Amino acid sequence: MIEFRDVTKRFPGGTTAVDGFDLVIPSHKTTVFVGSSGCGKTTLLRMINRMVEPTSGTVLIDDEDVASRPAVALRRSIGYVMQNSGLLPHFTVAENIGTVPRLNGGTRRAARARALELMEVVGLDRTMADRYPSQLSGGQQQRVGVARGLAADPNILLMDEPFGAVDPIVRAELQQELLRLQRELDKTVVFVTHDIDEAFLLGDQVVILAAGAKRLQVGSPSEIIEAPADEFVAAFIGTERGKRELRVKQTANGPVLVDAEGRTQGVLVEGGA
Numbered sequence: 001m002i003e004f005r006d007v008t009k010r011f012p013g014g015t016t017a018v019d020g021f022d023l024v025i026p027s028h029k030t031t032v033f034v035g036s037s038g039c040g041k042t043t044l045l046r047m048i049n050r051m052v053e054p055t056s057g058t059v060l061i062d063d064e065d066v067a068s069r070p071a072v073a074l075r076r077s078i079g080y081v082m083q084n085s086g087l088l089p090h091f092t093v094a095e096n097i098g099t100v101p102r103l104n105g106g107t108r109r110a111a112r113a114r115a116l117e118l119m120e121v122v123g124l125d126r127t128m129a130d131r132y133p134s135q136l137s138g139g140q141q142q143r144v145g146v147a148r149g150l151a152a153d154p155n156i157l158l159m160d161e162p163f164g165a166v167d168p169i170v171r172a173e174l175q176q177e178l179l180r181l182q183r184e185l186d187k188t189v190v191f192v193t194h195d196i197d198e199a200f201l202l203g204d205q206v207v208i209l210a211a212g213a214k215r216l217q218v219g220s221p222s223e224i225i226e227a228p229a230d231e232f233v234a235a236f237i238g239t240e241r242g243k244r245e246l247r248v249k250q251t252a253n254g255p256v257l258v259d260a261e262g263r264t265q266g267v268l269v270e271g272g273a
């Protein structure tokens with residue numbers, strides 16, 4: 001469990017990126033921070049692994065204040081995946097993935113073995129191990145980024161808009177891969193995005209934020225869609241655009257669900273959750 005207790009971050013220059021933020025992030029679930037640009041999502045994420053230090057307040061992992069842990073060791077024990085993958089251009093794929101195992105004192109051989117194993121986990125062909133990042137597609141680079149984040153087998157994986165820079169088809173593929181990975185690996189994932197659809201697809205817990213990391217609503221996707229906290233959240237999640245206001249339409253083949261513009265969104269079936 002990760003916990004923010006009354007956390008504030010003021011940057012030199014005066015921006016209050018995060019103002020008195022409280023949140024409990026349950027273990028073995030995916031929590032998504034979603035909100036518009038500059039609302040403090042990245043700052044929140046980076047305070048978990050001490051890439052950013054809070055001005056006041058406490059961040060705890062399993063009831064231990066992260067400030068009491070040596071920053072470098074803490075950072076290496078937590079996976080971090082960033083936008084544009086953040087790969088080192090002069091390292092091969094295998095070397096990039098094996099960076100943290102090497103930093104942790106592992107042999108070159110062990111790091112490579114781990115890298116090859118992880119390439120399989122994230123759906124990359126092993127023949128790519130000796131390529132450089134520039135010789136991969138954007139989607140493949142992101143997979144390498146995810147593999148690198150997993151290399152030290154962390155309990156916590158922080159992901160900062162990891163799929164922001166790829167086209168919608170590859171993005172959908174990577175999202176499905178992450179859902180599969182999460183079922184298999186069972187990590188505590190904290191994911192940042194500005195895309196509410198991505199948040200609802202991936203999140204067990206979704207945290208909708210406004211400027212200063214103000215919590216507008218925290219809940220499961222179902223809770224938020226069924227009862228948006230206010231007009232702003234309703235507009236943000238798209239109910240106003242009619243996107244999530246579905247109604248039943250009878251067709252020759254049975255009932256389907258259509259949106260406000262009459263576009264079919266799905267088929268109505270009996271039973272289920």
Ligand SMILES: Nc1ncnc2c1ncn2[C@@H]1O[C@H](COP(=O)(O)OP(=O)(O)OP(=O)(O)O)[C@@H](O)[C@H]1O
Binds near residue numbers: 011015016036039043
């Ligand atoms: N190192 C820094 N120094 C000064 N101000 C900063 C620094 N990092 C972030 N900020 C400011 O803090 C606020 C929150 O930034 P943050 O990157 O956390 O937002 P974000 O929600 O992740 O935005 P985006 O979606 O655009 O990445 C912004 O106003 C930003 O300009």
